[in-house]
Amino acid sequence: MDTQKLADLLYPNAKPIEYWLEKYPKRNLKRGAEVTRLAPSPTGYLHTGHAYSALINKLTAKKSDGVFYLRLEDTDQKRLIDNAGDIAYNMLVSYDLTPDEGYRGDELPQIGEYGDYIQSKRLNIYQSFAKYLVEKGKAFPCFCKKSEGLEDVEERRQKQLEETGAIEEHDPCRTLSYEEIEEKINNGEEFALKLKSCGNPEKTIKVVDLIKGEREIRENAKDIVLMKSNGIPPYAFAHAVDDSLMGTTIVVRGEEWYPSLSAHLELFKALGFKPPKYAHTPVICKLDENGNKRKLSKRKDPEADVRYFIEEGYPKIAVIEYLLNLLNSDFEIWRTNNPKLSYKEFPFSIEKIGSNNPMFDFIKLADISKNYISHLSADEVYAMLTEWARRYDVEFFKTLTENQDYSKAVLNIDRETPKPRKDIAKWNEVKNYFDYMFYGIKNYELDGVDKKKVKEVINAYKDVYNEEDDKETWFARIKELAPKLGYATDNKAYKQNPENYKGNIADLCMYIRIALTGRKNSPDIYSIAQILGAREVNRRFENML
């Protein structure tokens, strides 16, 4: 068949590929610089998996003085959601995963010489390369009825399995003659362009995956779709064309793409491009209600949306460090040895990524978060907390900002010391945790507590309480008071003969704590009393009597 004639029939107006090859010359980067990219499809919010791979991409590019860019893969018209691209970009920015190049949301202009970075704006480019493949006899038009949606596909697959016992890989339309094609085109029939695969699945090829290592995979034999009948390419073709033209050196993508790798490699070969390096990453999973491991699901799992962590008030760095810990498990050792450094200093390596699909662990995340927060100064905590509250808890925001110094003092309890408290994992916990400092005491935790004893203690203690005391004097006074009221100051003595005492000094302190906070547990009561101030302390004592 005259493939040039066919190419002109199918794509009469396409530019020759040389035009694009000239327009997008090779990148001029230093040796070893890696070009990575995140290429989400704007079909919803930014998935936690996206943040995970953005982190890999960003760190890899940074480490090699390369480029990390963002491209929007909006080739599925049916699933597009307004603003999804914009949200994705802004989420990346807010997690400090800002791309160096590419699409930057709907407000800002794109950066970079290799645009457009939105695939739907690149249709003429794909057309050129589609035409090129037809010319080379490596692609053909297919006029078959298309499958619509997953159910349709499954039904068709089932039917084919029953009839032939296998799934047809070569497409029947590949043998159509020029005349037949011309007639269909003239009748206005729509066509999809397919790859005329020449692979043999009995043969294998060697590939190197940056995570999986050296592998042998079967050659591709499927006539995959290159251009859908609406003139838009599906993932594979857009991937091959864009990543070649944009100079991507490492493609980081989820493991679910691994089975289609051989098809992609055939495509690169057909196009005459050198394929990039690949890194197929594990997929973050969770345990579902039946006890089975499954991929984090957009519909069922709130934590699949990176916005969830922001709403809950996890510090963004904590989330990133959790993900980093999943990627390179030696990160936490490094973190303990380098508590002050930014995670960006960590010697991240793609090769160290394990190949198991990890389970998302909130307990571990909370631990990382608590550690992170415990090392912040009160000013930093205040800043992050108010930023969160401004958006998600307006009442609390008002409270916090009405009296900044007071709020900071509360947040500073047991902070900025060698052994800081680790009790806050996310900002939405703070209000409940310190409500007695901000909103008074709503109810007293008194189960198992003898209220008479509380009154007795407070009644005596209020007279010796002195706001001016330093911490040691403060405690000395309590110690002095204890025996007078019948409380033990020596724990051992108390344990030996508890019947000789009304309680020990710990109980005495607990009563003071209850009067001041309404709770049996709280941070250091000396600090709390100091922050509350004598007036409020006395008021709370009176309240108790």
Next chain:
RNA sequence: GCCCCUAUGGUCAAGCGGUUAAGACGUCGCCCUCUCACGGCGGAAUCAAGGGUUCGAUUCCCUUUAGGGGUACCA
């Protein structure tokens, strides 16, 4: 159905032919202590099963099992 990937404690995982099988989270106990948290010390808990290869397998090969993924004009 077929194809691919994965398999070390409850979780994340080091390990890459010979180890008392790291470490972290969680859990339990003790110590510290005005409670809680922190911190310190210690304990329990893992190589999915069965075959090979080898002087020797957690490690290499095969089978089974389990889980995940793919098999779309979705990404």
